[in-house]
Amino acid sequence: xxxxxxxxxxxxxxxxxxxxxxxxxxxxxxxxxxxxxxxxxxxxxxxxxxxxxxxxxxxxxxxxxxxxxxxxxxxxxxxxxxxxxxxxxxxxxxxxxxxxxxxxxxxxxxxxx
Amino acid sequence: xxxxxxxxxxxxxxxxxxxxxxxxxxxxxxxxxxxxxxxxxxxxxxxxxxxxxxxxxxxxxxxxxxxxxxxxxxxxxxxxxxxxxxxxxxxxxxxxxxxxxxxxxxxxxxx
Numbered sequence: 084x085x086x087x088x089x090x091x092x093x094x095x096x097x098x099x100x101x102x103x104x105x106x107x108x109x110x111x112x113x114x115x116x117x118x119x120x121x122x123x124x125x126x127x128x129x130x131x132x133x134x135x136x137x138x139x140x141x142x143x144x145x146x147x148x149x150x151x152x153x154x155x156x157x158x159x160x161x162x163x164x165x166x167x168x169x170x171x172x173x174x175x176x177x178x179x180x181x182x183x184x185x186x187x188x189x190x191x192x193x194x195x196x
Numbered sequence: 197x198x199x200x201x202x203x204x205x206x207x208x209x210x211x212x213x214x215x216x217x218x219x220x221x222x223x224x225x226x227x228x229x230x231x232x233x234x235x236x237x238x239x240x241x242x243x244x245x246x247x248x249x250x251x252x253x254x255x256x257x258x259x260x261x262x263x264x265x266x267x268x269x270x271x272x273x274x275x276x277x278x279x280x281x282x283x284x285x286x287x288x289x290x291x292x293x294x295x296x297x298x299x300x301x302x303x304x305x306x307x
Contacts, residue, residue, distance in 0.1 A: 085238065116295060126239070126284065126297040139294045173238050184229060185286075185295060187238030 087188035089174050095194045101162040104191045108155055108176030115157040116175040117149055133180040164195045200285055200298035208304045209275055217270045217301045219285035228268045228287040239284055275305045
C-alpha cells in the first residue's frame with residue numbers, strides 16, 4: 084500500500100459525459116501528479132500540482148482539467164468524453180516537486196462506451 | 197523533447213534465465229528511478245540511482261546508472277515467474293519539472 088488513494092476504482096460512462104476522478108496523496112506529500120495509461124501503453128504524464136499550484140503540464144487535452152485543493156487532495160475532471168479516453172488513470176504523490184520518488188495510487192479504470 | 201527509450205520492448209524467457217533491460221536517453225538525468233507495474237496496478241518503485249556509475253542491488257536485481265547519467269540498466273539473475281511485469285525507468289528531465297517515464301519493457305517469465 085503506497086498510501087495514495089484514488090476513487091472510484093472503476094468508472095463506466097458514455098461518450099459526451101463528464102467525470103471527476105479523485106486522489107488523496109500520502110500524508111505529508113505536497114505534489115500530486117496525474118497520468119494516463121491506455122491499454123498496453125506506457126504512462127503518459129498529464130499534469131502536476133505542487134501545494135495547490137499547477138507546476139508542470141504534459142500531454143493533457145483541453146477537455147481535461149485538474150486542481151489541487153487546500154487539503155492537498157486533487158481532482159481530475161474529464162469532459163466531453165470520447166471512446167479513446169478509456170484508460171487507467173493514475174495519481175502519484177511526492178514529498179516536494181522535483182527529482183524525488185513518486186508513489187502511485189491503485190488507479191481508476193475508466194471505460195467510455 | 198526528452199525521451200527515455202527502453203529496450204527490449206517485450207521479453208519472454210524461461211525461469212532461471214538471466215536478462216538485462218536498458219533505459220537510454222540523449223539527455224542527462226540527475227537521477228533515475230526503476231518501477232515495476234503489474235496488470236491493473238500502479239507502478240511500484242524498485243530503486244533510485246543518483247550517482248554516475250552507481251550500482252545498486254536488490255536481491256536478484258542489479259541496477260546501474262551510466263557514468264554520464266544518460267542511461268541505466270536493470271539486470272535480473274535467475275528470473276522467476278514473480279518477476280513478470282512491466283518495468284519502467286523514469287526521471288525528471290533537466291531544466292523541467294516534468295517527470296518522464298520510459299517506453300517500458302514488458303517481461304514474462306515462464307515456469
